[in-house]
Amino acid sequence: MLTEVITPDEIAKKKGQTEAGRLWDVLWMCSVAARCSKGQAEIRFKLEVVKGKCREFVKLKALCHPGDKEEPVITIMLPDED
Template sequence: MDDFNLIYSYSRAQAIADGVLIDVTAQAGEAGFKFHTVVTDNLFHSYITPPAGLEGEGQSIEGRLHDVFFVLLAAIRNSKAATDYAEFDVLFVMAPGRQEKVKVVAVVGPGDKGEPVMTMMLPGDD
C-alpha cells in the first residue's frame, strides 16, 4: 500500500473551511445527536436557508434545521434496521402557500481522524 502515488486529498476540515460543507454540529446537539454534523452547501443554500420574502412567514435557518433533525429522528426511530444511512422526506415552505417535498440523505461515516461524523445532503451531492 506504500507504493501508490497520492494525486490529491481533500479533507472534511478543508471542505468546511471552503464552505462546501456547513457545520451544524451545535444545532444537531440540541436535537440530541452526538456526532459532528454538516450539511452540504447545496442543501443549505437551496432549502435550509429560507427563500427571500419568507422572513415574515416564520421561516428561519434555525427553524428549518430543527425540522430536518426532527424528521431524521423520526426516520431513525421508525427504521427496522441499524444502519449508517437514512433517506427521508422533508417539507420546506418555498413561498407563501407553497411547499416542496425534498428527499434528504443522512450518512454517518469516518471523519478526518476516523471519528464518527454525520453528513446530510441532497441525493447526488456526494
C-alpha cells in the same frame, strides 16, 4: 445545495420561517428516520418546506461514516450529492 433548503426565501421569512427553525426540522426528521433505519449507514427522509407561496417536500439523505480520527460522523445532503 442543502443551504438552499435551510435558508428560507423572503416570502417564507414573512410567514415565520427561519434558518434556525429549518435546521431544527432537518435534524429532527433525520433523527426520526435514523431511529427507523435499523442501523443502516445511509438513510433517506423528506422535509416539508415553504417555498414562496407553496409548500413542497424536499428529499434528503444522511450518511454515517468514520471521520478523520475514526469518530462517528453524520453528513446530511441532497440525494444526488456524495
